[in-house]
Amino acid sequence: MAEKAKSDSGIVETIKTIFWALLIAGVFRTLFFQPFWIPSGSMKDTLLIGDFLFVNKMTYGYSYASCPSVRIPAVGINVDAKDLCGWLGEGSNERLFGGEPERGDVVVFRHPVTGYDFIKRLIGLPGDKVQLRNGAVYINGQVVKREDGGVFTEEYGPQGPQRHRPRCENGPVGDGGACAKSRYIETLPNGVQYSTLNITTQGSDNTGIYTVPEGHYFFMGDNRDNSTDSRVPKSARGVDYVPYENLIGRADRIMFSSAGRSMFAFWTWRGDRFFKAVE
Template identity: 75%
Template sequence: MAEKTKSGNAIVETIKTIVYALLIAGVFRTLFFQPFWIPSGSMKETLLIGDFLFVNKMAYGYSYASCPSVIIPRFGVDIDAEDICGFAKGGNTRLFGGEPERGDVVVFRHPVTGRDFIKRLIGLPGDRIQVTNGVLIINDVPVELQDDGVFEEIMDPQGPQGLRPRCENGPVGDGGVCLKERQIETLPNGVSHEILNIGNTSLDNTGVYTVPEGHFFFMGDNRDNSTDSRVPQTAGGVGFVPYENLIGRADRIMFSSAGRSMLYFWTWRGDRFFKRID
């Protein structure tokens, strides 16, 4: 009988340990850092498909969007942050709120779909944003641009979704070199970062966007391959993003894999481990 009691106690203690570990992990993810895996190439070359990073939630404080979403399609799990913390939605406010800065790389909830996006913060409340001939204009002043050669990558399926890159040098066969024009863009507050251009698109010439109070304007660094605030929500874009939809700031890449799975160690990008995000 004593052996059965010990065995039963061991099972209970194991279950309790697992529950406590899950609770601690949930609190840690909710309050401090959220893991994020880059699924698309909209932020190249700052972020590549397969980069893994932690989002700093403390940077901007907390809102309903700070609650984690758990989406595992294979097992039919789709728990949204709003399902857990939807009671806190509304008012466009944050607890311990911090102000984001122009040029931050930010993870936010899409205002319509609720899915997590990652883009660069370009426009603050009250700003006038426009793109003319591919040049970003903020409050009627074109940003500083400096040519920086070309960005090269191999034309191959990338990431778990097997996405293929778009190239400035036209259709490229598998294994060929895909090229994009690269420039250094400097924002009004002095933040400099790389942007890529593929060619002339409708998003290279836009009207003027006036950012509403309590909202922000985001763009991808891979300018011709990014669905961002230049496209209104009614047309499937991001539009203006409310303050309460910000999740956190991306500061550093922890790990990077160029393959279909992070287990394919031969595809790991050793030069991107612990790389700072600018």
């Protein structure tokens, strides 16, 4: 009997330990930092498929979107952030301890339509008028300075867990070939510099004028011809204008980066991206 009681006690202690560990991890993720693994190439070459980073949630304060969504389709789990933290005022477009994002920040936010986490660069602030003409960005009628940044080259082939192949400016290339894109260096009005990529001339290079509503933000991917962002309206399941409350946090630094199908495949980690700052 004593051995059984001891065994039962050990099981209870193990359950308690797991419970508190999960609780602490959940609080840490909700209040401070959220891990994020880059699944697509929309932010190349700033962020590559397989980059693993932590998102700083303290930068902009907290809203319902600060709570993580728990989605595990294999076992039928789909708990949305608003189910957990809707009491924080979902729909109010307000935040606790709110901080204002700056133009040029790389931000993780909750997609206004699908509810999934997206990562893009903040281009337009509330009240701004944003337009693209021949691939150049205009903010409030002034062109964003754009300089030649050379050529970005990557190996053509399946990338990441989704095995997507990149689009190339230099036409169709076979697996293992050099997939090239023109690189430009943009400088925003506040002095923030970053690189963007060009693949081809397409409709999204020339747009109408987007007037950013109060309390909302305009985002674009750095890989301009391969990004679903604020240029795409909600009616087409695009990002459209993103409400303040949907901001999750700012991406500041890449911890490590995997060129393989899994972040745990350490033999595929890129040696030049450990603790790399996100610019």
